Amino acid sequence: MSKITDTITFSCGSEMKNRFALAPMTNCQSHEDGRLSDDEFTWLTKRSEGGFGLTMTCASHVQAIGKGFPGQLGIFSDDHMEGHTRLATEIKKLGSLAVIQLHHAGLRSPEKLIGEAPVSPSANEKHGSRALTLEEVHQLRDDFIAAAIRSQQCGYDGIEVHGAHGYILCQFLSPEYNQRTDEYGGTLTNRARLLFEIVDGIREACGNDFLLGVRLSPERFGMDILEIKEVCARLIAGGKTDFLDISLWDCFKYPEDEAYQDHTLLKHFTSLDYKDVKWTVAGKIRTGHDVQKILDAGVDFVSIGRSAIVHHDFPKQVIDNPDFEPVPNPVSREHLRKEGLGEKFVEYMSKWPDFVEA
Numbered sequence: 001m002s003k004i005t006d007t008i009t010f011s012c013g014s015e016m017k018n019r020f021a022l023a024p025m026t027n028c029q030s031h032e033d034g035r036l037s038d039d040e041f042t043w044l045t046k047r048s049e050g051g052f053g054l055t056m057t058c059a060s061h062v063q064a065i066g067k068g069f070p071g072q073l074g075i076f077s078d079d080h081m082e083g084h085t086r087l088a089t090e091i092k093k094l095g096s097l098a099v100i101q102l103h104h105a106g107l108r109s110p111e112k113l114i115g116e117a118p119v120s121p122s123a124n125e126k127h128g129s130r131a132l133t134l135e136e137v138h139q140l141r142d143d144f145i146a147a148a149i150r151s152q153q154c155g156y157d158g159i160e161v162h163g164a165h166g167y168i169l170c171q172f173l174s175p176e177y178n179q180r181t182d183e184y185g186g187t188l189t190n191r192a193r194l195l196f197e198i199v200d201g202i203r204e205a206c207g208n209d210f211l212l213g214v215r216l217s218p219e220r221f222g223m224d225i226l227e228i229k230e231v232c233a234r235l236i237a238g239g240k241t242d243f244l245d246i247s248l249w250d251c252f253k254y255p256e257d258e259a260y261q262d263h264t265l266l267k268h269f270t271s272l273d274y275k276d277v278k279w280t281v282a283g284k285i286r287t288g289h290d291v292q293k294i295l296d297a298g299v300d301f302v303s304i305g306r307s308a309i310v311h312h313d314f315p316k317q318v319i320d321n322p323d324f325e326p327v328p329n330p331v332s333r334e335h336l337r338k339e340g341l342g343e344k345f346v347e348y349m350s351k352w353p354d355f356v357e358a
Helices: 038-049 078-093 134-154 168-173 193-206 225-238 265-270 288-296 306-310 314-320 333-338 343-349
Strands: 020-022 054-061 097-103 158-162 211-216 243-247 278-282 301-304
Touching (some): 097 211, 134 193, 158 193, 265 278
Parallel strands (some): 211 243
């Protein structure tokens, strides 16, 4: 059984000091042009100080048109590099791996936020999105790769490619959203082509000693569990990926699809042979007992969301007390401020049901 204080050495050579990663979380508190704010800097570095072995940024968009929410941290321009360099330097100084998540919202980019119709693999009337041309698909691939290069130049230890939660790479994977008839649509191989081209391109551009992860989610947005397991298996076999981040929404539930309810959602993914690829999961891992239960199931490290919001030092608390449980919700706004959340983040959390005191 893995201990929470065991180190992890990834294939690229990066070493993680324990089994705790900060999950990438929307927080709406950077500048509208994508530059890092002091509030975002404080939120993230305080988690590194609190003992997380890997600190991941929120989803950072690789094109201006891929912005998914107000106050999103960007990585699509050299103008963003000064802030990212400052952030990566401090995270690493505090003993945590610095990882940035690369993102494009696709049809989930609000038109009022980006000033034009959002883009997606195929036109979608419900979301008012237009289909990307083949040339634009290639540009999207190149911009993911360029963002990874920019991230490496800023000093990040690595990147995570966001292929989950109905954002653009997930839209390409989805037969529900992807109705293309060219080489990026149709079969799973074609629908996954863009993701693999991005992964291959980042590995070639950034070298073998750069940490490279991929986030996937197996449910909602037209996802099929068996297809996502197949994508995972291909990423493992390809040898370009250091870790897989499987977002389960709830690590302890059974699949929504009755056809797959022979196992828990987690067990569907513990059945894969990960070889040298490490993996993590996210979804309602709240207590010290939850952490150990996930590690005992064979997962390499845990990605913590809500408990990291209410306790910046959640890893230290669990290491000191395996029975640790976070403060119950709702919590006060003052508690969140003391835990390093800026006012915009506090306001964002107040919209979550029963999370913040009225």
